[in-house]
Amino acid sequence: MTKEDGGRRGRAGLDRRSLLGGAAGVGGTLLAAAGGARAEEAAIPAELPEWSRYLGPGVDDEPYGKPSKYEAHVIRRNVEWLTASTESSVNFTPLPWLNGIITPNGVFFERHHGGRAEIDPTKHRLLIHGLVEKPLVYTMEDIKRLPCEDRIWFLECAANGGMEWRGAQLNGCQYVRGMIGCAQWTGVRLKTLLERSGLKPNAKWVLAEGADASALTRSFPIEKALDDAFVAYAQNGEALRPGQGYPLRLILPGWEANMSVKWLRRIEVGDAPWYTRWETSKYTDLLPSGKAYKFTWVQEANSVITWPAPEHKVDGPGQYMIRGLAWSGRGRIVRVDLTFDGGKNWVTAPLQEPILPKALTRFYYPWRWDGSSVIIASRAIDETGYVQPTITQLRNARGRNSIYHNNAIITWLVNSSGEVENVQVA
Amino acid sequence: MFKSRDFLLAGAVAAVLLPFTALSAAEKPIGRVPTAEEIARWDIDVRPDGLGLPPGRGTAKEGEEIYLARCASCHGEFGEAVGRWPPLVGGQGSLTWDEPIKTVTSYWPYATTVFDYIKRAMPFGDAQSLTDDEVYAITAFLLASDGIISEDFVVDAQSLPKIVMPNADGFVEDPRPDVPKGEPCMKDCVAEVTIIGHARKIGVTPEDKARPVTD
Known part of the structure; x- marks a missing residue:
């Protein structure tokens, strides 16, 4: 076993407790907080479990794998x-149960405007x-x-x-x-495609259109098209899922995901x-004055604590790891x-590598809960110096009817x- | 291991040297120049200045019947909406209200967008099944329903871009960041913390028995 393997196993060990808790919850038996129940829960079972005695399925029963039934x-x-x-x-993506910065394809959130198109790639x-010009x-x-790249970006x-x-x-x-x-998206820079056609001098804006039943269209400036706009055909190593625009989607990194037109x-x-x-x-973001912000493209710095969270319960006083995610569309x-x-x-939490622009970033923080009522929150700061605002600061700027772009501290x-x-x- | 590395290196060199823009005539090209007819099949978008509007025409009178047959089951006989489907008319002057009513006639800045959207995406579930005359007529019906044009106003490629929508001046460029700047406070930032809202008391979170309570 290499040192690296050992490290990985150590980390997996930390998750064992959560697996047990999840299984108990599904079965409807809540973990009792009493010390006796805890000892029983943590004991090495007296009986050999069936998975240690009998053979599991072979390699041919599941050509495309699924998560454990306990998940x-x-x-x-x-x-x-x-x-x-x-x-x-x-x-909605099940953030409170996910780890790291990569969202598994099967639980990546979907937003459709005319249903999930199922396109024959040929x-x-x-x-x-x-x-x-052409x-x-x-x-x-x-x-x-065409020349391709792999890039890690969030879509929000x-x-x-x-x-x-x-x-x-x-x-x-x-x-x-x-x-x-x-x-991680694989594809071609939009710039590559535009350069192959040759831009005319008055080229200032770009329209992207989807092939789904909403034929969704969005405009964006040529500067974004020539900067980091991307045309992706793969996500996390496999072809895009139909719900993510198979076989081809646009990605405008850091900008509201509605613009990353699917089924491009x-x-x-x-x-x-x-x-x-x-x-x-x-x-568009409606203000108390009746005016609205238009072309509100960038997703500003944001964060959320994913453990603990309303989907979880803190199971008695003791040491835990606060887990969370932060991101910014500006970098x-x-x-x-x-x-x-x-x-x-406030205290500063260490960030996990990798810290990539316009990607989710993980933070962990060891926390000892003493059993008293506490109010916890996270606040993200990005490389432009932008500080994630409070809901009061956002309402002071935009009122309560904006619907979009609420990046307030949770x-x-x-x-x-x-x-x-x-x-x-x- | 060494072999595969060699292969990777060779691949990288090839990628750099391959002349992507100047393939010889014998090689398979990447991409094809489409005919004008091919482009026209997909190029249906319409801009506020009228660019992209097709030939055709319609009036509100003509549009009423088509609207009732193709639109009213979701949007209501008068554009007031059925259930949670979007209302299309009404709400002018409501944008400053506590509960604003955002409709085509109260909120949309350009009449051309109405034509563009109906033509590409409506009726919901039977997209691009309307003729251009029908789209012009339905657009006219909606605008006339809220008094923006008269019932016999002929909507076509020339007249539609000239219609001034009530909220044409309702939009401003994105000024964000629009919240306080500067180094955030770390210690003794607020004197008193008050909880002003509890999600549990609202009680609209979907129930989910499959969800474990602990983790």
């Missing part, structure tokens, strides 16, 4: 009352046209022959946290910040924005602060029973 609660969830139909709706085309249409095979819906503008509403980390995921079929270059429905009627996270008294005092109340609740403080 059945780690799923995307939606909030039925949010939308009129599930085809134009959103589901019939998919990408058209580049408009203010270019319009070009590509097959998927063509696109995979502009409405992440949107239900909390008017007050603490949804009691779950998954619902409060789950419209986000982070993945067309890129048009123009000299002015299009003002599509999705950049006027929606994804790297440089610092995350934590409070245990509702914001009176606060959990841990009561003396160890139950965790989403609260807002002032």
Whole structure:
């Protein structure tokens, strides 16, 4: 065994406790807080379990693997009352049960506007046209022959946290910040495609269009197109899932994910924005004055504590690891602060490597809970010096009707029973 | 191990040297120049200045029947909405209210966007099934329903971009960051912490028996 293997096993050992807890919860038997029950729980079982005696399935029973049945609660969830139909709706990444910075493809949140298109890749085309010298249409095979890159970026819906503008509403980390995921994307820079067609001098704006039943369109400036805009065909090592735009999607790193058009079929270059429905009627931020911010593209610095969280219970006084995520659409996270008294005092939590621009960043912090009621929260600071605001600061700037871009500090109340609740403080 | 590294290095060199933009005629090209007809099949977008609007026309009178047949089951007979589907008309002047009513006629800045969106995505579940005349007529019906145009106003590629929507001046450029800047406070930042909202008391979080209580 190498040293590296040993390290990995050590880390896996830390998770054993959570696996046991999860299994007990599914079975409906809550862990008793009493010392006797704890000792029993931690004891090496007297009987040899069946998995130690009998053979498990062979290598041919599961050509595409699934998580353990004991992880059945780690799923995307939606909030039925949010939308009129599930085809134009959103589901949420189960952040409180995930680790690291990469979101597994099967639980990466989805937001569709006309349902999840199921596209035959041999019939998919990408058209580049408009203010270019030479319009070009590509097959998927063509696109995979172009210079490619692997990049890690988050995608976050502009409405992440949107239900909390008017007050603490949804009691779950998954619902409060789950419209986000982070993945390693493989694909081609949009710049490569635009340069192959040749931009005309008056090329100022770009329109991206999806091939789904909403034919979703968004405008963005040529500067973004020539900077880090990306056309991805793979996510975390495999082809995009249909829910993420298979076979091809746009990615505009750090910007509201609605612009990262899925099922990408067309890129048009123009000299002015299009003002599509999705950049006027929606994804604009209404202010108390009746005016609204338009073209609010960047997802500002944000963070959330994923353990403890309302989905978990702190099981008695003792030592724990606070786990959390931070991110910024403007670049790297440089610092995350934590409070245990509702914001009176703060301490800085160490960040885990890798710390990548426009990607999720992990923080962990050892915490000793004494069994009293505490109010915990995290605050992210990015490399531009931007400090994640309080909900009061955001409301002072934008009121309560913005719907989008709520990156306010999320606060959990841990009561003396160890139950965790989403609260807002002032 | 050594062999595969050699291969990787060779691959990297090849990637750098391959002339991606100047393939000889014998080689398989990457991408194809589409015909104008091919582009036209997909290029249906419309801009506020009218660029992209197709030939055709319609009035509110013509649009009423089409609207009732193709739109009203979700959006209501008068655009007031059925259930949670979006209302399309009404709400003018409500944007400063505590509960603003954001509709096509109260919030959308450009009439061209109405045409563009109906043509590409409506009716929900039967996209791009309307003729251009029908889209013009439905657009006219919606705008006339809230008094933006008259019932016999002919909406076409020339007239639609000239219609001024009530909220045309309602949008400002993104000024963010719009929250306080500077080094954040670390110690004795607030005198008193008050909990102003409890998610549990609201009681709208989906129930989920599969979710474990502890972890």
